[in-house]
Amino acid sequence: MSERKDLTRRRVLKAGATATAAGAVTPYFFTSPALADGHEGFRNAPKGDTVTLGFNVPQSGPYADEGADELRAYELAVEHLNGGGDGGMMGTFSSKALKGNGILGKKVAYVTGDTQTKSDAARASARSMIEKDGAIMITGGSSSGVAVAVQALCQEAGIIFMAGLTHSNDTTGKDKKANGFRHFFNSYMSGAALAPVLAKNYGADRKAYHLTADYNWGYTTEQAVQESTEALGWETVAAVKTPLTQTDFSSYIAPVLQSGADTLVLNHYGGNMVNSLTNAVQFGLRDKQVNGKDFQIVVPLYSRLMAKGAGANVKGIFGSTNWHWSLPDEGSKAFVKSFGTKYGFPPSQAAHTCYVQTMLYADAAERAGTFNPCGIVEALEGFEFDGLGNGKTLYRAEDHQCFKDVLVVKGKENPSSEFDLLEIVEVTPVDQVTYAPDHPQMRDAEGNVVPIGTCNPGA
Amino acid sequence: MEALILQVLNGLDKGSAYALIALGLTLIFGTLGVVNFAHGALFMIGAFCAVTLNRLLTLSHIVVDETQKDFLGNPLNVEVPYLYDFFGQAAGDVIIDWSVPISILVAIPVMMLIGVAMERGLIKHFYKRPHADQILVTFGLAIVLQEIIKYFYGANPIPTPAPSAFTGSFDFGAALGFDPNLIIYPYWRLVYFAFAAVIIGAVFAFLQFTTFGMVVRAGMQDRETVGLLGIHIDRRFTIMFGLAAAVAGLAGVMYTPINSPNYHMGMDFLVLSFVVVVVGGMGSLGGAVLAGFLLGVLESFASMGQVLEVLPGLNQVILYVVAIIVLLTRPRGLMGRRGVMED
Numbered sequence: 001m002s003e004r005k006d007l008t009r010r011r012v013l014k015a016g017a018t019a020t021a022a023g024a025v026t027p028y029f030f031t032s033p034a035l036a037d038g039h040e041g042f043r044n045a046p047k048g049d050t051v052t053l054g055f056n057v058p059q060s061g062p063y064a065d066e067g068a069d070e071l072r073a074y075e076l077a078v079e080h081l082n083g084g085g086d087g088g089m090m091g092t093f094s095s096k097a098l099k100g101n102g103i104l105g106k107k108v109a110y111v112t113g114d115t116q117t118k119s120d121a122a123r124a125s126a127r128s129m130i131e132k133d134g135a136i137m138i139t140g141g142s143s144s145g146v147a148v149a150v151q152a153l154c155q156e157a158g159i160i161f162m163a164g165l166t167h168s169n170d171t172t173g174k175d176k177k178a179n180g181f182r183h184f185f186n187s188y189m190s191g192a193a194l195a196p197v198l199a200k201n202y203g204a205d206r207k208a209y210h211l212t213a214d215y216n217w218g219y220t221t222e223q224a225v226q227e228s229t230e231a232l233g234w235e236t237v238a239a240v241k242t243p244l245t246q247t248d249f250s251s252y253i254a255p256v257l258q259s260g261a262d263t264l265v266l267n268h269y270g271g272n273m274v275n276s277l278t279n280a281v282q283f284g285l286r287d288k289q290v291n292g293k294d295f296q297i298v299v300p301l302y303s304r305l306m307a308k309g310a311g312a313n314v315k316g317i318f319g320s321t322n323w324h325w326s327l328p329d330e331g332s333k334a335f336v337k338s339f340g341t342k343y344g345f346p347p348s349q350a351a352h353t354c355y356v357q358t359m360l361y362a363d364a365a366e367r368a369g370t371f372n373p374c375g376i377v378e379a380l381e382g383f384e385f386d387g388l389g390n391g392k393t394l395y396r397a398e399d400h401q402c403f404k405d406v407l408v409v410k411g412k413e414n415p416s417s418e419f420d421l422l423e424i425v426e427v428t429p430v431d432q433v434t435y436a437p438d439h440p441q442m443r444d445a446e447g448n449v450v451p452i453g454t455c456n457p458g459a
Numbered sequence: 460m461e462a463l464i465l466q467v468l469n470g471l472d473k474g475s476a477y478a479l480i481a482l483g484l485t486l487i488f489g490t491l492g493v494v495n496f497a498h499g500a501l502f503m504i505g506a507f508c509a510v511t512l513n514r515l516l517t518l519s520h521i522v523v524d525e526t527q528k529d530f531l532g533n534p535l536n537v538e539v540p541y542l543y544d545f546f547g548q549a550a551g552d553v554i555i556d557w558s559v560p561i562s563i564l565v566a567i568p569v570m571m572l573i574g575v576a577m578e579r580g581l582i583k584h585f586y587k588r589p590h591a592d593q594i595l596v597t598f599g600l601a602i603v604l605q606e607i608i609k610y611f612y613g614a615n616p617i618p619t620p621a622p623s624a625f626t627g628s629f630d631f632g633a634a635l636g637f638d639p640n641l642i643i644y645p646y647w648r649l650v651y652f653a654f655a656a657v658i659i660g661a662v663f664a665f666l667q668f669t670t671f672g673m674v675v676r677a678g679m680q681d682r683e684t685v686g687l688l689g690i691h692i693d694r695r696f697t698i699m700f701g702l703a704a705a706v707a708g709l710a711g712v713m714y715t716p717i718n719s720p721n722y723h724m725g726m727d728f729l730v731l732s733f734v735v736v737v738v739g740g741m742g743s744l745g746g747a748v749l750a751g752f753l754l755g756v757l758e759s760f761a762s763m764g765q766v767l768e769v770l771p772g773l774n775q776v777i778l779y780v781v782a783i784i785v786l787l788t789r790p791r792g793l794m795g796r797r798g799v800m801e802d
Contacts (some may be wrong), residue, residue, distance in 0.1 A: 060614075061614070062614055062723065063614065064609065064613070064614035064723070065613050065614045065615040157652045222771070230745045234645060238764065240764060240767070243774070244774050245727070245775075247718055247724070247727045248471045248473060248717065248718060249468060250472070250473070250648070250759075251470075251473075251759040251762035251763070251774075252762060253766060254465045254466070254468075254469055254643075254644075255462060255465070255763065257641065257643065258461060258462060258465075258641055269615055271721065274616045274618075274718075274719050275616070275718045275719070277720060278618070278717075278718060279717075279718070282626075282628070282645040282647065282648070282716075282717070283628050283643060283644075283645055284626075284627045284628035284643060284645065287627060287628075288640055288643075290640070305615050308615060308618075309615050309616035309617070309618060309721075310616075310719070310721050311618025311620065311719070312618070312620065313618070326530070327532055336530060336531070337531060340530055340531045341531070345530075346530040415538075416527060416529075416535060417529070417535075419530065420530075
């Protein structure tokens, strides 16, 4: 299933030309002699017997728990890459380039940064890992704002960015970069996967009321769910933006019933979602009947940590997720076993995507035979793989977005533990969530397609 | 009309939280002259008293259930609360279900103790220092307290539900002759409003009708003279700090079912509560309560869709706009006294 794409002379020349051009426009701090150590044609080329990866995750702030789970996954991935533990998904990965002897024979070391889920802090920590620690690749994060900001920095710096948890269309839409890659799914895919399940369970004649977090990710998710549900016959009666700092959503939820809506879509994530869902359930919305139908609530993007925060309020509520530990495929089972044995509980979807991204980077370097970012880009573009927990997956060349099956989940009625909160309702096939690279939702505000640009090796 | 009634109701419970925190802030400022930026942290610690009690009540031993499997395929370890062993499952479930109201009994002494320790251990050393120093040290303390809570409880919100008897909502619309479902309001928020009213009433009654309260009020007016009469006013003020901490803590305990508590919930309320205090008038207990409810209701109105269509973003600035208007027209706030913070 895996496919090796050899470096061609034309591509290498193209990369070289790009590097020269990038050098002309790269900000001074990335090119000053004191900082640029790319004596082998690309930035931060490993010189000794180790190669350093930079794990940039929220270690403080509201997403610190999610960041901690990402860090656990990264540490596990490093252990497996260096030949420790049971190897995890290296045994199920369709590509067999990884041998458990590090990457390209170099032992994998890592440094960590704290994004604080703030774009400026995330850029500062990424920059520090690149400039001071010599990180060859940056990965991680729990926010689209952070991912877009760090991705842009890595593009400038000539470092590969393997995004962590970021769900906004923009990360691989209008803000995509040649040096950036996303394994996680996106807002469009959530809408495309959820809408048919919602129509099947709640009918095609629904009036939806959207509450949307007032930032980039909220907008793209609202648009995706709105377009997908309207295409199946739903009507959107209102879409109200809520401040990101809002903690009590009562004044936003109270008018929902007065609007005549019979479905509430909460385009919220993290603490926003926990609070808005808790408030909506407190108001008894789910006990009401509107337009002759039971009132329903939908949460387009679920995470286990959010479900844990909202507690019993998630029962019976539909949403989508990138991955779930209960998946029966061999890759998922191997990862859950490794992670569960080491840490005592099952991994979250954030942990999964971070582990997979690390493996994919390492595998790409092995297949390319170099750490040169342009070699990595070439190895990942159009790469098809399997065995990493989501079935057959394609890293599309045009936008560096992974295309794979998407899970529609529902809050479990009778959870057996604090980790057993969601149940898989449907595995939506990849064909149903695939879109054209120039899809309107992936364009900028003027409707233009933003080119991905060319890879930057940074030296 | 329905929308207006609904937003008034929304504003009342939001205002209840503002009023309770602002009342405590004003008590501390009025008695000790300290601007306590750690007051939001006391609200948060109160909420975590409820979380802690809930965890204590659900302390469990493991029973292996061979019929079920865990995520690794091993027999499932089922957690059985010790309460079931002591009182039986039915009674144990009732106790756990009522853990938030029960937490009130725990939170009062715990919060008073924390308040007194905070005042004696740290804040008393800053009485004669400028307000800027007091703000810095209490703000620093708030960050330390919040990080301690995060260390032990994590960053994720922790669901702490209300007793099942209070789930669901009351249909005001049907009761007032409107169509059903138009004006609904959660039972627990009504409980919160009533609870806040009782606490505020109790604090005022304590200050108004007890000898202790009379001495404290006299001390607030003229600390030196009260001291000259041979009354150990500092000790009473320390107790008032403890009382203010308990009020903030109780506000936090009862707030847990409304929003799942997390370590930074205090900061979310702190700045707004200071705005409330300033609008109400520094040092005025009545002003703090009045401004708390007033701003709570105004904030709710500003969040209405019809208002936001005309003035987008008003909901995020309304409190500060009101504060500016009040300070321009009544520089001492709605019920502020001459001479407070005017040196």
